[in-house]
Amino acid sequence: MDLQLNWRAMWGRAYPRIIGVQREPSWILFDIFLPLLGIAAFIFFYRAMGAPEIYTGFVVLGGAMTAFWINVLWSMAAQFYWEKETGNLQLYLIAPMSRMSVLAGMAIGGMFLTGVRALSTFILGFLLFDVELEVTNPAALLAVFVVTLIALYGMGMLFSSLYLLYGRGAWHLSNILQEPIYLVSGFYFPVKAMGFWVALGASIIPITLGLDAMRQLMFDGEQIMPFLTWQVELVILMVLAVGFVLAARYALHYMEYLGKREGRLTLRWQ
Amino acid sequence: MKANLRTLKYAAWLGWQMESNWTNPWLFAIYSIIKPISATLILVIMYLIIWGSVLEQPEIFSYMFVGNTFYMYVAQVLFGVVFVIHEDREHYQTLKQVYIAPISFYFYIVGRAVPKIVITTIAAVITLAFGVLFLGLPIKLGAVNWPLLLLAMAVGLFCILMIGIALAGVSMLTAKHSMGINEGIAGMFYLFCGVTFPITFLPTWGQVIGLAIPITYWLEVVRRAVLPADLQWDSGLAAYSTGDIFLMLLATSLLFLVLSLGIFRYADRLARKKGKLDMSTTY
16 A cells, blocks of 8 residues: 555545635534524523523533534535535545545544634634533543544445435435434433433434533533443543444445445536 | 416425425325424423423413424525525436526425425424323314414415525525525524514524514414414514414514515526526536
8 A cells, every 4th residue: 555645545535624724714604603593592491491500511512512413414424425416536436545545634624624713613612602611531522523523434434435325315314413412412401301212222323422521521510411421431431433434434335336336436416 | 467376386296205205105294294293302302301290381382383383484495496496407417408498486386395385284284283192292183263373374485485596596596505595594484473482582683584584473373273272372473462473463564575586586697697597516
């Protein structure tokens, strides 16, 4: 394997997403202020019910983290569908680098781009709604956050491979994986409130455990209702991160083979 | 008029095919209802975490549930109208052909949104049935004020379509922001129109915004039509009679109609002048 070529391919694919932060300022409105509207609505709903203030923090944290899930769905999972529609996919396939380096580039670029947006949303939400944080272990919080992202984008790489053959179904699949996942992963409330089995099932999505662990490390109060301890969740997230990346590698090879055999890699407007 | 109705019919058929023929009917049916029900269940869980049972605060629960269910129309229909421009121009690259065809472009856009209205209606009915059967939502079919509900739905949907037409006009001038514009406006309505909580919880400037938008009055009329009088949470409009609120709904809808047509015509002229009708930005 030509490491230098793949290294360059990875950064080449990450580049448009990283540089996009400064080249396309409209994201400030669309990706920071607009999500705040939804976050504000949920906060006012909690406040209208007389909920303790800690829930405001839960909503701001969950609302900021939705950016990563949306990015994974639309800019990782469905990305090869877009590439197929615009005619880029065939160029990727005839280029001499590994397709995994393209996926890794998409993930790194997506993490950076979305990280800036999510952080901006969180800071604005934090300031606007007077969120009370109790961070006692910032190193652990950082570790949980980073490992969550690696596992999440590993899952995105796996999805991307599985979506490779889809037509319009890819768009609809990503569309349907938004609200139901916000629900079962506990973006706006502790996931344990959904019951043990739902929480256990939803743990396959890294953001479920990531959010639960981050809530434990950022807030203080009985309302946190931890599903597992953050240490256990961190270990599971590490396992998920490795598992998803390996599964993505296998799935990519298999789906590419299937796509070539069935002649669906260049099929547009399905 | 006959030609316009024909345009509406075939645009609706085209919209339905694009909406549904990517999969089998059963999967499509599940797909169509799971998303809105999940969105409602998020709020249900939030409510249950705080209050434990629907019976604790039935007026809060009913307010939130009914508001959120009917808000589906705002989100889905707006999306249905606005995304037509983006989809036809960028994805299928057929906008220019449709545009020069001897049909009413308004009727074409509205026709394409009709399947969204039908699908949303099915999803709303299923969500309400789920609420009544499994969560104790206090709606009794015999006690619903059907004439008021049907009248409110007609005016409300017309208003939502008009707002969508205005946004479709704006999206003729933008490259990739159709989704953002749509979600932004829908998000603004979600926050300011008393969908899940009374507008009295908003700061004063927020209440002023809410009172200027017809969706606020539409949701209030719908709640009065479907919920029992003793289970109405004061939305901030309790002092007004249903007739007064309906008049405010009509007045603000009329204002939005004029604004919408003005915005669409201006954007349409500008798009033709700047050659944006057939632009392709690969988004």
